[in-house]
Amino acid sequence: QVQLQESGPGLVKPSETLSLICSVSGASISSYNWNWIRQPAGKGLEWIGRIYNTESTNYNPALKSRVTMSVDTSKNQFSLELTSVTAADTAVYYCAKSGSGSSFYPYWDWGQGTLVTVSS
Amino acid sequence: DIQMTQSPSTLSASVGDRVTITCRASQTISSWLAWYQQKPGKAPKLLIYKASILESGVPSRFSGSGFGTDFTLTINSLQPDDFATYYCQQYDSFVTFGQGTKVEIK
Secondary structure: EEEEEEEEEOOOOOOOOOEEEEEEEOOOOOEEEEEEEEEEOOOOOOEEEEEEEOOOEEOOOOOOEEEEEEEEEEOOOEEEEEOOHHHOOEEEEEEEEEEEOOOOOOOOOOOEEEEEOOOO | OOOOOOOOOEEEEEOOOOOOOOEEEEOOOOEEEEEEEOOOOOEEEEEEOOOOOEEEOOOEEEEEEEOOOEEEEEEEOOOHOOEEEEEEEEEOOOEEOOOOOOEEOO
16 A cells, blocks of 8 residues: 655745655655645645656646755655745645656545645 | 646535536647545545546546546536545646536535
Protein backbone atom coordinates (compact mmCIF):
# COMPACT_ATOMS: atom_id res chain seq x y z
CA GLN A 1 0.00 0.00 0.00
CA VAL A 2 1.46 3.32 -1.10
CA GLN A 3 1.53 6.15 1.42
CA LEU A 4 2.61 9.74 0.86
CA GLN A 5 3.15 12.35 3.57
CA GLU A 6 3.86 16.03 3.04
CA SER A 7 5.98 17.98 5.50
CA GLY A 8 7.38 21.46 5.80
CA PRO A 9 6.80 24.88 7.32
CA GLY A 10 3.20 25.93 7.63
CA LEU A 11 4.08 29.63 7.48
CA VAL A 12 6.35 31.34 4.96
CA LYS A 13 7.10 35.04 4.68
CA PRO A 14 6.39 36.93 1.46
CA SER A 15 9.30 36.94 -1.03
CA GLU A 16 10.85 33.90 0.65
CA THR A 17 11.04 30.29 -0.59
CA LEU A 18 8.43 27.65 0.17
CA SER A 19 10.01 24.23 0.67
CA LEU A 20 8.07 21.00 1.09
CA ILE A 21 9.02 17.34 1.24
CA CYS A 22 6.89 14.35 0.34
CA SER A 23 7.94 11.10 2.05
CA VAL A 24 6.93 7.96 0.21
CA SER A 25 6.44 4.45 1.52
CA GLY A 26 5.31 1.38 -0.37
CA ALA A 27 6.79 2.45 -3.71
CA SER A 28 10.25 3.25 -5.01
CA ILE A 29 10.91 6.91 -5.66
CA SER A 30 13.05 5.81 -8.62
CA SER A 31 9.94 4.57 -10.40
CA TYR A 32 6.70 6.38 -11.20
CA ASN A 33 5.90 10.02 -11.64
CA TRP A 34 5.80 12.20 -8.52
CA ASN A 35 3.60 15.24 -8.54
CA TRP A 36 2.71 18.39 -6.64
CA ILE A 37 -0.78 19.91 -6.74
CA ARG A 38 -2.14 22.79 -4.69
CA GLN A 39 -5.56 24.10 -3.70
CA PRO A 40 -6.28 27.55 -2.26
CA ALA A 41 -9.00 27.57 0.36
CA GLY A 42 -12.42 27.20 -1.25
CA LYS A 43 -10.95 26.97 -4.76
CA GLY A 44 -10.02 24.33 -7.29
CA LEU A 45 -6.96 22.19 -7.89
CA GLU A 46 -3.86 23.52 -9.62
CA TRP A 47 -1.13 21.26 -10.99
CA ILE A 48 2.32 22.53 -10.02
CA GLY A 49 4.50 19.96 -11.73
CA ARG A 50 6.05 16.52 -11.73
CA ILE A 51 9.37 14.74 -11.52
CA TYR A 52 10.03 11.36 -13.09
CA ASN A 53 12.98 9.11 -13.75
CA THR A 54 14.47 10.83 -10.66
CA GLU A 55 15.56 13.93 -12.58
CA SER A 56 13.21 14.75 -15.46
CA THR A 57 10.70 17.48 -14.71
CA ASN A 58 7.71 19.28 -16.16
CA TYR A 59 6.26 22.37 -14.53
CA ASN A 60 3.06 24.35 -14.90
CA PRO A 61 3.99 27.15 -17.32
CA ALA A 62 2.37 29.68 -15.01
CA LEU A 63 4.75 28.72 -12.19
CA LYS A 64 7.76 27.44 -14.10
CA SER A 65 10.06 30.36 -13.35
CA ARG A 66 9.65 29.83 -9.60
CA VAL A 67 9.45 26.02 -9.22
CA THR A 68 12.10 23.39 -8.65
CA MET A 69 11.44 19.72 -7.89
CA SER A 70 13.99 17.11 -6.90
CA VAL A 71 14.26 13.54 -5.63
CA ASP A 72 16.28 12.10 -2.75
CA THR A 73 16.56 8.40 -3.52
CA SER A 74 18.37 7.63 -0.27
CA LYS A 75 15.37 8.83 1.73
CA ASN A 76 12.66 7.86 -0.78
CA GLN A 77 11.46 11.44 -0.80
CA PHE A 78 10.81 14.16 -3.32
CA SER A 79 10.66 17.87 -2.75
CA LEU A 80 9.18 21.14 -3.97
CA GLU A 81 10.71 24.58 -3.84
CA LEU A 82 8.68 27.64 -4.82
CA THR A 83 10.55 30.93 -4.75
CA SER A 84 9.41 34.53 -4.28
CA VAL A 85 6.11 33.56 -2.69
CA THR A 86 3.19 35.91 -2.25
CA ALA A 87 -0.18 35.61 -0.53
CA ALA A 88 -1.50 34.06 -3.75
CA ASP A 89 0.64 30.99 -2.99
CA THR A 90 -1.29 30.30 0.22
CA ALA A 91 -2.88 26.89 -0.30
CA VAL A 92 -3.06 23.27 0.73
CA TYR A 93 -0.22 21.50 -1.06
CA TYR A 94 -0.65 17.86 -2.04
CA CYS A 95 1.88 15.37 -3.30
CA ALA A 96 0.66 12.53 -5.48
CA LYS A 97 1.92 9.45 -7.30
CA SER A 98 1.03 8.60 -10.87
CA GLY A 99 2.23 6.14 -13.51
CA SER A 100 5.74 5.51 -14.73
CA GLY A 101 7.34 6.87 -17.88
CA SER A 102 7.21 10.15 -19.71
CA SER A 103 3.48 10.18 -20.37
CA PHE A 104 1.10 11.94 -18.05
CA TYR A 105 -1.25 9.93 -15.86
CA PRO A 106 -4.08 10.32 -13.37
CA TYR A 107 -3.27 10.32 -9.69
CA TRP A 108 -4.06 7.09 -7.93
CA ASP A 109 -2.38 7.97 -4.61
CA TRP A 110 -2.35 11.26 -2.75
CA GLY A 111 -0.87 12.62 0.45
CA GLN A 112 -3.23 14.13 3.00
CA GLY A 113 -2.13 17.67 2.11
CA THR A 114 -0.38 20.37 4.09
CA LEU A 115 -1.52 23.96 4.51
CA VAL A 116 1.06 26.60 3.72
CA THR A 117 0.24 30.19 4.57
CA VAL A 118 2.23 33.09 3.16
CA SER A 119 2.20 35.96 5.61
CA SER A 120 4.56 38.29 7.39
CA ASP B 1 -2.34 25.20 -22.52
CA ILE B 2 -5.42 23.01 -22.43
CA GLN B 3 -8.31 24.57 -20.53
CA MET B 4 -11.00 22.43 -18.89
CA THR B 5 -14.48 23.84 -18.38
CA GLN B 6 -16.87 22.02 -16.05
CA SER B 7 -20.58 22.59 -15.72
CA PRO B 8 -22.51 23.23 -13.68
CA SER B 9 -20.47 24.81 -10.88
CA THR B 10 -23.07 23.74 -8.33
CA LEU B 11 -25.74 21.11 -8.60
CA SER B 12 -28.59 20.56 -6.14
CA ALA B 13 -29.95 17.04 -6.06
CA SER B 14 -31.77 14.54 -3.89
CA VAL B 15 -30.88 11.03 -2.82
CA GLY B 16 -31.86 8.67 -5.63
CA ASP B 17 -31.46 11.25 -8.40
CA ARG B 18 -29.42 10.69 -11.54
CA VAL B 19 -26.76 13.38 -11.82
CA THR B 20 -24.68 14.39 -14.82
CA ILE B 21 -21.62 16.64 -14.81
CA THR B 22 -19.97 17.77 -18.02
CA CYS B 23 -16.39 18.70 -18.78
CA ARG B 24 -15.19 20.29 -22.01
CA ALA B 25 -11.58 20.54 -23.14
CA SER B 26 -10.32 23.50 -25.16
CA GLN B 27 -8.70 21.06 -27.60
CA THR B 28 -8.92 17.38 -28.22
CA ILE B 29 -7.50 15.16 -25.48
CA SER B 30 -8.53 11.76 -26.88
CA SER B 31 -9.63 9.76 -23.79
CA TRP B 32 -7.03 11.16 -21.42
CA LEU B 33 -9.50 12.34 -18.84
CA ALA B 34 -10.02 11.47 -15.20
CA TRP B 35 -12.70 12.28 -12.64
CA TYR B 36 -12.09 12.83 -8.93
CA GLN B 37 -14.33 13.18 -5.88
CA GLN B 38 -13.24 15.47 -3.07
CA LYS B 39 -14.79 15.87 0.34
CA PRO B 40 -14.00 18.78 2.69
CA GLY B 41 -10.57 18.54 4.28
CA LYS B 42 -9.62 15.46 2.26
CA ALA B 43 -7.46 14.75 -0.75
CA PRO B 44 -9.24 14.04 -4.03
CA LYS B 45 -10.10 10.42 -4.76
CA LEU B 46 -9.77 8.98 -8.26
CA LEU B 47 -13.10 7.67 -9.58
CA ILE B 48 -12.63 7.20 -13.32
CA TYR B 49 -9.68 7.36 -15.70
CA LYS B 50 -9.22 7.16 -19.43
CA ALA B 51 -12.67 8.75 -19.66
CA SER B 52 -14.66 5.63 -18.79
CA ILE B 53 -12.61 3.15 -16.77
CA LEU B 54 -13.94 2.78 -13.24
CA GLU B 55 -11.21 2.73 -10.62
CA SER B 56 -11.15 -0.40 -8.46
CA GLY B 57 -13.47 -0.16 -5.49
CA VAL B 58 -15.56 2.69 -6.88
CA PRO B 59 -19.31 1.92 -6.89
CA SER B 60 -20.81 1.03 -10.24
CA ARG B 61 -23.34 3.87 -9.99
CA PHE B 62 -20.49 6.10 -11.20
CA SER B 63 -19.80 6.10 -14.92
CA GLY B 64 -17.90 8.22 -17.39
CA SER B 65 -18.13 8.78 -21.10
CA GLY B 66 -16.80 10.96 -23.87
CA PHE B 67 -13.93 11.36 -26.31
CA GLY B 68 -12.08 14.25 -27.85
CA THR B 69 -13.35 17.41 -26.16
CA ASP B 70 -16.64 16.54 -24.45
CA PHE B 71 -16.97 14.30 -21.42
CA THR B 72 -19.56 13.42 -18.80
CA LEU B 73 -19.61 11.95 -15.33
CA THR B 74 -22.91 10.32 -14.39
CA ILE B 75 -23.96 9.21 -10.93
CA ASN B 76 -26.97 6.92 -11.00
CA SER B 77 -29.13 6.86 -7.88
CA LEU B 78 -27.24 9.45 -5.85
CA GLN B 79 -26.34 8.25 -2.36
CA PRO B 80 -25.72 10.34 0.79
CA ASP B 81 -21.99 9.63 0.54
CA ASP B 82 -21.88 11.17 -2.95
CA PHE B 83 -22.46 14.76 -1.83
CA ALA B 84 -19.05 16.22 -2.57
CA THR B 85 -17.13 18.24 -5.13
CA TYR B 86 -16.12 16.60 -8.40
CA TYR B 87 -13.22 17.56 -10.64
CA CYS B 88 -12.25 16.52 -14.12
CA GLN B 89 -8.57 16.36 -15.08
CA GLN B 90 -6.97 16.17 -18.50
CA TYR B 91 -3.61 14.44 -18.74
CA ASP B 92 -3.07 14.49 -22.48
CA SER B 93 -0.63 17.39 -22.40
CA PHE B 94 0.66 18.36 -18.98
CA VAL B 95 -2.18 18.37 -16.45
CA THR B 96 -5.15 20.66 -16.05
CA PHE B 97 -8.15 20.41 -13.75
CA GLY B 98 -11.66 21.67 -14.25
CA GLN B 99 -12.91 24.24 -11.76
CA GLY B 100 -15.07 21.71 -9.92
CA THR B 101 -18.74 20.89 -9.49
CA LYS B 102 -20.23 20.87 -6.02
CA VAL B 103 -23.06 18.38 -5.62
CA GLU B 104 -25.20 19.56 -2.74
CA ILE B 105 -28.33 18.33 -1.06
CA LYS B 106 -31.53 19.77 -2.51
